[in-house]
Amino acid sequence: MTSYDEVISATPGDRAGVYHGFIPEDWGLGHALHGGVLMSLACATMSKALKETGAHADPLVLSSFFLSAADPGPFELRTEIVRTGRRMSTAQVSVVQKEGPNRGQERVRAVATFGDLAAARPLHRTSPPPAMPDPDECLAPHRPLPDKPAQWPFLQHLDLRIDPATAAWQEGRPSGQGEMRAWIRRASGLPVDAFALPFLLDAMPPVAFDLGINGWAPTLEMTTHIRALPEPGWLRMRIRGENLTEGFLEEDAQIWDSTGRLVAQSRQLAGVRLS
Amino acid sequence: MTSYDEVISATPGDRAGVYHGFIPEDWGLGHALHGGVLMSLACATMSKALKETGAHADPLVLSSFFLSAADPGPFELRTEIVRTGRRMSTAQVSVVQKEGPNRGQERVRAVATFGDLAAARPLHRTSPPPAMPDPDECLAPHRPLPDKPAQWPFLQHLDLRIDPATAAWQEGRPSGQGEMRAWIRRASGLPVDAFALPFLLDAMPPVAFDLGINGWAPTLEMTTHIRALPEPGWLRMRIRGENLTEGFLEEDAQIWDSTGRLVAQSRQLAGVRLS
Numbered sequence: 001m002t003s004y005d006e007v008i009s010a011t012p013g014d015r016a017g018v019y020h021g022f023i024p025e026d027w028g029l030g031h032a033l034h035g036g037v038l039m040s041l042a043c044a045t046m047s048k049a050l051k052e053t054g055a056h057a058d059p060l061v062l063s064s065f066f067l068s069a070a071d072p073g074p075f076e077l078r079t080e081i082v083r084t085g086r087r088m089s090t091a092q093v094s095v096v097q098k099e100g101p102n103r104g105q106e107r108v109r110a111v112a113t114f115g116d117l118a119a120a121r122p123l124h125r126t127s128p129p130p131a132m133p134d135p136d137e138c139l140a141p142h143r144p145l146p147d148k149p150a151q152w153p154f155l156q157h158l159d160l161r162i163d164p165a166t167a168a169w170q171e172g173r174p175s176g177q178g179e180m181r182a183w184i185r186r187a188s189g190l191p192v193d194a195f196a197l198p199f200l201l202d203a204m205p206p207v208a209f210d211l212g213i214n215g216w217a218p219t220l221e222m223t224t225h226i227r228a229l230p231e232p233g234w235l236r237m238r239i240r241g242e243n244l245t246e247g248f249l250e251e252d253a254q255i256w257d258s259t260g261r262l263v264a265q266s267r268q269l270a271g272v273r274l275s
Numbered sequence: 276m277t278s279y280d281e282v283i284s285a286t287p288g289d290r291a292g293v294y295h296g297f298i299p300e301d302w303g304l305g306h307a308l309h310g311g312v313l314m315s316l317a318c319a320t321m322s323k324a325l326k327e328t329g330a331h332a333d334p335l336v337l338s339s340f341f342l343s344a345a346d347p348g349p350f351e352l353r354t355e356i357v358r359t360g361r362r363m364s365t366a367q368v369s370v371v372q373k374e375g376p377n378r379g380q381e382r383v384r385a386v387a388t389f390g391d392l393a394a395a396r397p398l399h400r401t402s403p404p405p406a407m408p409d410p411d412e413c414l415a416p417h418r419p420l421p422d423k424p425a426q427w428p429f430l431q432h433l434d435l436r437i438d439p440a441t442a443a444w445q446e447g448r449p450s451g452q453g454e455m456r457a458w459i460r461r462a463s464g465l466p467v468d469a470f471a472l473p474f475l476l477d478a479m480p481p482v483a484f485d486l487g488i489n490g491w492a493p494t495l496e497m498t499t500h501i502r503a504l505p506e507p508g509w510l511r512m513r514i515r516g517e518n519l520t521e522g523f524l525e526e527d528a529q530i531w532d533s534t535g536r537l538v539a540q541s542r543q544l545a546g547v548r549l550s
Contacts, residue, residue: 060495060523060544061495061496061544063338063340063386063496063498065338065357065365065386065388067357067358067365068358082340082342082381082384083342083343083381088495088546090340090342090384092384106357106358109357109365109367109386111338111340111384111386111496113340113495113496119521119522120520120521120522120523121520121521122520122521123519123520123521124519124520124521124549125453125486125517125518125519126517126518127517127518178400211400220335220336220363220388221336221338221386221388221498223338223496223498223542225523225525225542225544227518227520227523228520242400242401242402243400243401243402243502243537243540244398244399244400245395245396245397245398245399245502245503246394246395246396246397246398246399247394247395248335248395248500248502250500250540262518265518265525267498267500267542269335269336269500271363274399
C-alpha cells in the first residue's frame, strides 16, 4: 500500500512547469481512481510550482473540474503560474493520463489561489460542528456501493465512522434527508495537511445514497475552501444535498477539527441518474 | 447606459478562440468594474465558443478566480475548449484588460462546464425560499459603502429590495447574524438568462456588512451552480456568511424564481480586513 505522502509528491519533469505523479490502485474507487486523491495531487503540485517562485504556497481555495474518469498509473501535471502577488498567488494545473488506451487525455483541470494559512489563523466565528456519538459507536461504511460488491480500496487510507443516525441507507432505508455525519482521520494516524482536506471532503459515500439514489454520482466540479490547518485528533464531517433535479445534485461538505473549528468546506455538483 | 445584452456580447477577434468585449463605467463599483458582470461576460463568451463547436452551451457550473481589479473599457477574452462531450463540455477563459496603465493584465480566469438546462428541468427537491415582506415593503440599498459616498453605478441595472429585517446594517446596526434577504430583478424588466445569474448572485452588498465589517471584501473565487432558467417575475435571494477568520469570510448566495424553485446558488471566498 502506498502512502499519502508518496502519492501527492510529483517530481519535476524535463520541461518547465511539468511534473510527474503516480497514483496506484490502492487509491481506487470502482474501476477508476478516487477523484479526491487527484485533487490532493493537483493541489500539492501547484503549491510546489508556486514555492519555486518564492510565493506563499498554502491552498486557500481550489476549484477542480473532472473531465473524465482516471485510471491508476502515472500522470503528467502541467502547471501554469497564473499570477503571483505579495499576499496571494494563483496557479492552474492539467492532470493528464500518461498510459493506457486513453493516454494523453486530461482528467482534471484545477485552478487554486494560495496564501499563508498561518496569517489567517485567528478565528472570529465558526459554523458549529454536529453533535455525534463517540467514534466507537459509529459505523464503518460496509455497503458503499448498493448495487455492487464493495470496491473502495481508497478507504484503506482512512478511518471513517458514520453516525448511525445517518447510516440507515446502508440497510436499504435511506432517510430522504440528504445528510450524513461522520468522524474521519487518516488510517495512519498521521496529521492531516492542507492538501489532504479536499480528499477527505470527498471521501464519504455520495449523499445521494441517503436520498435513495443508488447509481453512481460523478462529480462535474468541486470547490474547496481551506480555512485552517486542523489540530491533531479526530475530525468531524457533515455532507448535505438539497437541490435535486433530473440529473444534478449539489453536495456540501464541511470538516471540523478536534477544537470544534471549521477547517475546510466544499461544494460539488454531481451528476445523478434517476431511474 | 448600456444594456446587459450589449455587455455580454463579445465579438470574435482575428485569432481563433479570441473575442473582444467592452464593459463601460455604468457597470462600475467604486473605482473598478463589478466582478459579477465580468463573470457574465466570461460565461457568455465561453458559451459562444462552445456553440461554434456544436456542443451544448448552457452553463451548469462556473468557477471564476479574480486576479486583479478591472477597469471599465475593452477586454480581450482568450477562450480554450477544454473538452467536448455528448452531454457536457468544459471551457476556460482568460479575461485580459486591453487598455490603461495595466494593459495586458489578466483580471479573471474562469472555467465552466456546460450542458443542456432544458434536459435538467424536472425538479425533485428544492431548498425552500425565505419568507419576506412584499417588494414594496423592502428597501433599496441606500448606504452601500458605509465609509464612502455611494458609488454603485451597476445597481442602475437592477431592481433590488432588501428585507428590512436584514437591513439594519444600513443604519449602522449590523445584526451580527451574517444574513441578508432580498427581492431582485433586472431594472429593464427583461427576463434573466443563465449568464445573468452569476451577476445577480454577486449583486447584493457584501454580507460582511451585517457582521460589522465595513471595509471592502474582494472576492478571491466564486463558484456558481446554475440549476434552471428562472420563470418570469421577481426573484428572491439570500446571502449568508458564517466562517470568519482574520482575513477571510465565505459568502453563500441562493436565488429562487417566482415558482419558489432554487435556480442558482454560489459560494465565494472573500478577503476581509478586520480593523
